[in-house]
Amino acid sequence: MHKITKITARQILDSRGNPTIEATVYSGKSFASASVPSGASKGVHEAVELRDGGKDFSGLGVKKAIKVIEKKIFPLLKGIDVCKQRTIDLLMINADGTKNKSRFGANSILAVSLACARLAARIKKKELYVYLSSLSKTKYKLPKPYFNIINGGKHADNKLSFQEFMIVPQYSSVKKNIQAASEIYHLLGLVLHKRFGKGASNIGDEGGFAPVKLNKIIQALDVLVYCIKKSGYKVKIALDAAASEFFVKGKYLVDGRRMNSKSLLKFYFSLIKNYPIISIEDPFSQEDFASFAKLKALSKIQVVGDDLTVTNVNRIKKAIENDSCNCLLLKVNQIGTLTEALDAAKLAFYNQWKVMVSHRSGETNDSFIADLSVALGCGQIKAGAPARGERVVKYNRLMEIKGN
Ligand code: PGA
Ligand code: ZN
Secondary structure: OOEOOEEEEEEEEOOOOOEEEEEEEEEOOEEEEEEOOEOOOOOOOOOOOOOOOOOHHHHOOOHHHHHHHHHHHHHHHOOOEOOOHHHHHHHHHHHHOOOOOOOOOHHHHHHHHHHHHHHHHHHOOOOHHHHHHHHHOOOOOOOEEEEEEEEOHHHOOOOOOOOEEEEEEOOOOHHHHHHHHHHHHHHHHHHHHHHHOOOOOOEOOOOOEOOOOOOOHHHHHHHHHHHHHHHOOOEEEEEEOOHHHHEEOOEEEEOOEEEOHHHHHHHHHHHHHHOOEEEEEOOOOOOOHHHHHHHHHHOOOEEEEOOOOOOOHHHHHHHHHOOOOOEEEEOHHHHOOHHHHHHHHHHHHHOOOEEEEEOOOEOOOOOHHHHHHHHHOOOEEEOOOOOOHHHHHHHHHHHHOOOO
């Protein structure tokens, strides 16, 4: 029995320069910390963060959330065995008492939840991924990373309607996949600069390039294909359309055109036909389960639910009933506890879905999700470009894990 004896929390900055939380959980002299990320293109059904409001940090401060950890969550968890993850998470869920964790804040709850798991692993002298795989009862395996190297949508100050253009190197070694991604990333920077001049290799929130003059989806895909070919590596392409962000008054605004769901579906088919696309995330708005299902039924690609499913078993059940997806994007902060995220993954696996573990656009230097992706044995992770500290910390952690 390793009782929780102390919990502290502090405000740190995330990769966009906004406040977020780092929590530290103690059991006697042992302790471990975890910090939480924050999205920009959030789904409306996500668990919500507790923010201070007011003038400081444009209202994004987390002093209230830290107070919740110290004054409400610590008294609740004091004396509980830190190795009892489900008990810990259920205590926090019940004490919060809301459906979307709005009282305590998903940011407060998650920071503690993840720090407890890291401390339990430390106490048991296990690698984090080994401990997590014992919680999820899955066989651990290194994943294939999806590298977001062109940024659009809400993550960039350009006109690209789709949010993420990802490359997926097809080797069994993580190290080789990361090397391929790094080389293609740099090649792309040079090509963009050469074609579009100064400023073309500026970057977006997830470290991918965000060229202002490259404003059509097909242009972005063409330049990716050019760089992939030139590199000589075996690489596929994946997209996160994040379609809720360009769904305005019942129409999708894509490349300066207003499309209904039928014409957007046709557009996806033409892209799939002409480019080596293996996966599309959030192809339609977060309420359009039926259009997701059409794309899934009529194509062979992976259809990923993010804003549609928000790592929430009730939304995932609805997507299963509608046959909308065949892959769940797993973001721990969409639901707010590790236990619920593991339950979401379990439900997805049980229904023959794949799972892709994901970072957020506002990240910290915590590499927890790298271990989580290995623990689940799900085979897929997306953590942004192969550049910028908060992104590469995840990829570097994968390279540290045995099996490469
Ligand atoms: P977000 O973007 O973290 O800004 O929500 C990531 C995604 O949509 O997958
Ligand atoms: Zn997404």
